Each structure stands twice: as C-alpha cells, then as structure tokens.
Amino acid sequence: MATDIAEQPQVLAGLLEPANAGAIAQVAKVIAQRQPKHVVFVARGTSDHAALYGSYLTEIRLGLPAGLASPSAITVFGARPDLSHALVIGVSQSGGSPDLTEVVRVARESGALTLAVTNAPDSVLAQTAELSIDVAAGHERAVAATKTYTAELFALLQLIEGVRNGGALPADEQAALATLPELAERTLADTTATELAARYRFAARMVTTGRGYAYPSARESALKLMETSYLPALAFSGADLLHGPLAMTQPDVPVLAFVGNGPGGQAMRDVLARLDERSADVVAIGPDLVAGAHAQLPVPAVDERYAPLLEILPVQQLVMALALARGNDPDAPRGLKKVTTTL
Known part of the structure; x- marks a missing residue:
C-alpha cells in the first residue's frame, strides 16, 4: 500500500503525457459532438466515489443532469430504462464486475453513448462500451485501492473539462493540471x-x-x-x-x-x-x-x-x-x- 500511495505523482504525470492526454481528448471530442442530454455513471466501491466526483463535475462544469445508476434495477429486477439520450460511463479499476458490464451493455442497446473508464483496457467492460479510457495506473499491489482512485479522478477531470471545451483543453487549464504531480509529491x-x-x-x-x-x-x-x-x-x-x-x-x-x-x-x-x-x-x-x-x-x-x-x-x-x-x-x-x- 505504501508503494502504491507513493507512485501517485508518477501516475498523474503519466496521464498528462501526450499519448494518454490525447486519447482522453479524442473521447471528449466524440462526446461533445454527440451532445448527450444527461450523464449516468455506474460503479462500485472506490470507483463509485470517483464516479460521484464525475457527477459533480458534470453538473457544475457541463450543466448536464448527472447521477449514479442502481445496477440492481437492471441486473436483479430486469428494468430497461430509456437511456437513448444519455452518456453512460462505467468506472471500474478492474473492469471485471458483471453488473457494471451488464448496465453498460443494456444502455448501449437502448441507444446510449457508452464509455468505460478503467485500469484494464482489455477488460470485458472496456470491450462492451463504445468508447474507453485507460487510466494507466499500472499494477496495484494492495487490495485497498489508492493510485487507481486518483487516476480515475484525474481521467474524469481531463475528460469532462475536455468535453466542456470541445475536446482539447485550453492552455491555461493544461498549465494548471501540469502542476498537480509536483503538488501531490509535496503533499505526500x-x-x-x-x-x-x-x-x-x-x-x-x-x-x-x-x-x-x-x-x-x-x-x-x-x-x-x-x-x-x-x-x-x-x-x-x-x-x-x-x-x-x-x-x-x-x-x-x-x-x-x-x-x-x-x-x-x-x-x-x-x-x-x-x-x-x-x-x-x-x-x-x-x-x-x-x-x-x-x-x-x-x-x-x-x-x-x-x-x-x-x-x-x-x-x-x-x-x-x-x-x-x-x-x-x-x-x-x-x-x-x-x-x-x-x-
């Protein structure tokens, strides 16, 4: 756990590298072009808290209604909500939870734009969604999630600010985000x-x-x-x-x-x-x-x-x-x- 915690400045810096930041910007551009009417997040555990952060960002920065899905409504009770005008974002470190994958699958079938935000780009969740973002945190050793959580936060921040700006982040935002790895190191x-x-x-x-x-x-x-x-x-x-x-x-x-x-x-x-x-x-x-x-x-x-x-x-x-x-x-x-x- 100590090693995972200590690696977080490096993980944040990695998400700012051109390949990772560019991939997030491309997803943000697609979302901005599709113009969803509302955003639904689906997650469990630690990722649920990252999704909650994404919900606040979505409502405050994008002005879109946002909320967290109740997976059991679909997986246990068989509900099939109309998500045809929604962006549905599955957030999962492993991408291995069957209920999250099922929600994303059902949402995509109903016409939703679907996105997986995960530390496992080859996971079933990432393959089920139309779009995917790799948070690129690397192997996490401890059971309790630390670096994958902050990586999810940072990826969602870059994504939502990117959607707000049609894809690419403005120079002042990029400069502000570039300070975060050093600030994280100082905090630790x-x-x-x-x-x-x-x-x-x-x-x-x-x-x-x-x-x-x-x-x-x-x-x-x-x-x-x-x-x-x-x-x-x-x-x-x-x-x-x-x-x-x-x-x-x-x-x-x-x-x-x-x-x-x-x-x-x-x-x-x-x-x-x-x-x-x-x-x-x-x-x-x-x-x-x-x-x-x-x-x-x-x-x-x-x-x-x-x-x-x-x-x-x-x-x-x-x-x-x-x-x-x-x-x-x-x-x-x-x-x-x-x-x-x-x-």
Whole structure:
C-alpha cells in the first residue's frame, strides 16, 4: 500500500503525457459532438466515489443532469430504462464486475453513448462500451485501492473539462493540471498524517464529512477506514450531517472534515462551528487550519475542482498508519479480494 500511495505523482504525470492526454481528448471530442442530454455513471466501491466526483463535475462544469445508476434495477429486477439520450460511463479499476458490464451493455442497446473508464483496457467492460479510457495506473499491489482512485479522478477531470471545451483543453487549464504531480509529491512528503495516527489508535468509530467536490473524498476516506482498520466510519455531506447525525458526534468520535478554499469549503465553516459546539475532535483536511478544528492535514491550495486529487493523499497515509498501529495488514484486509464480482 505504501508503494502504491507513493507512485501517485508518477501516475498523474503519466496521464498528462501526450499519448494518454490525447486519447482522453479524442473521447471528449466524440462526446461533445454527440451532445448527450444527461450523464449516468455506474460503479462500485472506490470507483463509485470517483464516479460521484464525475457527477459533480458534470453538473457544475457541463450543466448536464448527472447521477449514479442502481445496477440492481437492471441486473436483479430486469428494468430497461430509456437511456437513448444519455452518456453512460462505467468506472471500474478492474473492469471485471458483471453488473457494471451488464448496465453498460443494456444502455448501449437502448441507444446510449457508452464509455468505460478503467485500469484494464482489455477488460470485458472496456470491450462492451463504445468508447474507453485507460487510466494507466499500472499494477496495484494492495487490495485497498489508492493510485487507481486518483487516476480515475484525474481521467474524469481531463475528460469532462475536455468535453466542456470541445475536446482539447485550453492552455491555461493544461498549465494548471501540469502542476498537480509536483503538488501531490509535496503533499505526500509531509509526515503529519503518519504522526497523527497514534492519536486515533483506540477510536471506536469515526465520521468523515465534506461538501461538493469534497464529498466523494469523505466517502472514500470512510471506506478506506472500514477496509483497512475494520473501523466503523460514517460519511456524510456537511449538509446531511446537520440533519440529524450531528447528534452522535462527541469528543470521543473523531471527525475528518474536508475544508477547501472554494464554495464547498466555505459551506463547511458552519458545519465545523456546530461540531465545535459539541466538542468534537475534528481534523481539517485542507490548506488552512480552520476554526473548530483541533488538527490539520495540510494540502496545497488549489482550484476546488482539483482538490480531491490531493486531499485524499494524506488520508491514505493516515489510514495505512492507523491500520498498522491497530495491528492490521492494510495490504490484505480480511475477507476482501482485489476484484469483487456482483450481479
């Protein structure tokens, strides 16, 4: 897991190389020409959180309705929704989940434009979709996904910004994206996350929260805590946290709060104030130590669209260190396999 985490700057840089960036731009051009009316993502596990990020990008940057499919509606209940005006994007590290492939197959039969975003370009999912993008993360050693997750995020970011611009990214966007590998390396060089792990060795449960682009980061953080430390972790949008679950927060329930420097991060300020009223043990993940937080995992200040690629990095380090402190093997969590097949 440590090796996978450390390779992420290299993976991000690889997606900026002409061959990979050019392939994504070509897919973006096709999508822009086809002009879908709405976008449906289908994914499971960690990839579901990347898809959620893609959904936020689609609605905010493209102005198109977007959402996540419920595969069982098709695979278990036999529904055949009309997706003839949709772009349906299957996101999967392995491309090996039968239910995702079936959703993409049914969508293509109904007339949808279909796309597979995967780390396995020869997978059944990639072959089933009309278009495909290889996130080019290379072999991932640990069961818990790290570098394939950020690769999916970056590929979706390049794709959706490419669609917005008819295919090729403008020069200023390219320049901004080119800074991310170095910023990722700088983020991983900070040792705060590892040092913080001992503080939560005996936590019985945790809460993660964020808004907007950061909400997928909260979801992914909770999953990693559950996978590697077997620690019950509940993820909420900052808004949903205030609608009831706030009542369970207290000093012995640590909260990981993603607080960026854009609109989503600003919306989290009120959430942190309410958590502070309950004396919650809050760790802020972001560029600033904000009021109401007792500790910070520092992340460079970037456009809020880019923040999910960086803010998850110290959490991955925290999760790995916490699992080790609790006597667990984060490389091979009990009961889990790298590829999970569901219908």
